[in-house]
Every structure is written in C-alpha cells, then in structure tokens.
Amino acid sequence: MIRLQGIVKSFDGNPVLREVDVDIAEGSVTALVGPSGSGKSTLLRCVNLLEVPEAGTLRLGDVQVRFRADARPPRETVQQMRRQTGMVFQNFQLFPHQSALDNVMEGLVTVQKWDRPRARARAMELLEKVGMAAKADAWPATLSGGQQQRVAIARALAPSPRVMLCDEPTSALDPTLAGEVVEVLQQLAAEGMTMLMATHDLRLAASIAQQVIFLEGGTVVEAGAPRQVFTQPRDARTAAFVSTLTQSVLPADWGMNGR
Known part of the structure; x- marks a missing residue:
C-alpha cells in the first residue's frame, strides 16, 4: 500500500529524516515510535505531503512521486495522494464554529461536492460508528478531548480513505x-483499515499494530512485530528506549526483554 524509499527531509538545514525506507502492507497497522525529535511525525506527514521530502520516492497505492530538492511535486499528484488518506491530528483541529455533525460533513460538501442530505447521512453513520451520534449537534468546546478526537476520526473517515x-x-x-480513542482505533484495525500512526503511546502501539518502527535521529533503527521490538530488541538503541517502559504498558503475557 505504501512504500517510502530514501526519504530525506531537513528543516533550515537540519536533517530530520536520513534515507528512510519503510514498507506498509495493505490492511495493516504500523506504529512509528521513538524519542521526541526522532522524525516520526515528520515521516508520517510526508505520506500525504503535508511535509515534502527533498529526496526519495513515495508510492501510495498506484500513485508514485520522486522528490527533488529544487522542485515541488505537481499539484495533481499531491491531490491524488491526499484523496487516498485521512488525517487525525494530535490536537483534533475541529472547526470551533461548527457542530460535530457539520465538522464531519464539511469536506464532503465543500471538497467532494456532495449534496447536504447525502453528506448528512454519511456523517451520522460515522458518528454512530465512533459512538458520537448523540453529540451530533454539540459544539466542539462542549466536548471532552476524547469526544473531540472521536469526531475527528469520523471526519477523517468521511471520504472513505484507503489509509488513515x-x-x-x-x-x-x-x-x-485515551482509552475511548484506542477502542475506536482498535475497531478500525479489526475492520482492515490500513493505518500509520506516530505515537508516544506504547500501549496503543502494542495493542493494535502489526509492525512497529523505531526511529532515532531520523533513521530507522529497527522494525518488527511489537512483541519482538518491545521485549527482545535487536539494536542497543532500541533496547535503551524500551528499558524505560514499565511492565504495565505491555500485555501481561509478554514480559520485558525476554523475561
């Protein structure tokens, strides 16, 4: 579904991603983990071109783009990439002047030009899916953080993206x-939604990801199944990172570092 090869990205001359290679299978969940500043959020945002790499190749479905430092990708290519993705942000990014229902409808009406009755039906279906149908008419400011994030997930799902x-x-x-949001993401994973997430929440990564990628200093240090990466890391840098975890973060039957 997604292939990133040789991805390079810097900000103000400071390298953030250094020749990163990542493959993500269709229907799988991949968690990007690592210390702050490791490049995981930047790598995630490169997939829908909110950040544009300076070198490397990205393939998303049937669309491929090669990056150059002296040229931005064509607008049509950017749109093709973004039409295949839904984005859930850390701080929800809901429109404060719109109800939960209108937030979910907005992209369908404004971007995809759906008529309002059809968009409303789709939005209500998704709010029901994330357990927020009863709050359809609520303003974001009246919702808890978990409720706002569930509305944001519904909004990201509205155009039926191939990748979250x-x-x-x-x-x-x-x-x-957080538990409310994890339940929704677990449901999406069980339904076969392809997901890529950057997260500090290792409980989330352990519970729903099939692949964990540990980044440090803008490079992929280690990748594998969560149980392997978190309990039997192969690289000393990964081991140092997971050594800070408490046993309660991981499933009870895993043990830590092979114990």
Missing part, C-alpha cells in the same frame, strides 16, 4: 479519555 494517518492521536488525552 494518525499523528499522536492520544497524547493530548488523559488515560481514561
């Missing part, structure tokens, strides 16, 4: 509210 990109979807939430 989640940038720290639970980091702005306390554990109880």
